[in-house]
Amino acid sequence: xxxxxxxxxxxxxxxxVGVDNSASSMRALTFAAQEAVRRGTxxxxxxxxxxxxxxxxxxxxxxxVPSVEQYEELVCADTEQLVTGRLxxxxxxxxRIHAVHSPPPQALLSASRGAxxxxxxxxxxxxxxxxxxxxxxxxxxxxxxxxVTVVRPSV
Numbered sequence: 001x002x003x004x005x006x007x008x009x010x011x012x013x014x015x016x017v018g019v020d021n022s023a024s025s026m027r028a029l030t031f032a033a034q035e036a037v038r039r040g041t042x043x044x045x046x047x048x049x050x051x052x053x054x055x056x057x058x059x060x061x062x063x064x065v066p067s068v069e070q071y072e073e074l075v076c077a078d079t080e081q082l083v084t085g086r087l088x089x090x091x092x093x094x095x096r097i098h099a100v101h102s103p104p105p106q107a108l109l110s111a112s113r114g115a116x117x118x119x120x121x122x123x124x125x126x127x128x129x130x131x132x133x134x135x136x137x138x139x140x141x142x143x144x145x146x147x148v149t150v151v152r153p154s155v
Contacts, residue, residue: 006072009098009111014042016115018108018136021082024121028151029086032119035149036093044115045083045097048107049075068101075099105139112144122152 009016017032019025029045036043054071055078066074076099083095100107112118123134133141133150140148 006098006100007102009044009046009100009107009114011042011044011096011098011111011114013114013116014044014096015039015117015119016044016046016108016111017119018046018048018104018121018140019079019082020047020104021078022121022123024123024134024151024153026082026086026121027153028119028121029083031149031151032117033087033091033093035117035119037091039116040093041116042094042096043091044111045079045095046100046107046111047075047079047097048100048102048104050101050103054078072099072101104136105143108136108140109143109145112140112146112148115146118144118146118148120148120150122150 015032015036017028019029033043051071054075076097079097079099108118108120118140120137120140122137137150141150
């Protein structure tokens, strides 16, 4: 945990993947982990968050508002749980989780400036289910500073 809320991602190499708990991002996480293992590099897991999208524990006191630091801790803990649930305790590569207080496109595009590869799911939790490519994936494909892999579901 840092003393300041992270608003952009600065990395030096490796595979970066966006995770938001959607089925599409979980497929992207699996693909990105396999690619990081294949390349022998670090897997950077990018979790963009806002106070509106942060999962709160069921036992959180009604009517209380967490601090920004508490929100960030909740996002980190939730992301660690997602990663362990999907990849297990030994994914075969070093993992670094980046909880970024930023809209998803900005978080992923900032990560792309230092990544060797950016992996995203074809669409996230929002928008219209019939879209072939979600807004975040489209922004990444158009503006990323590194190669982008869009992971689609099996057809």
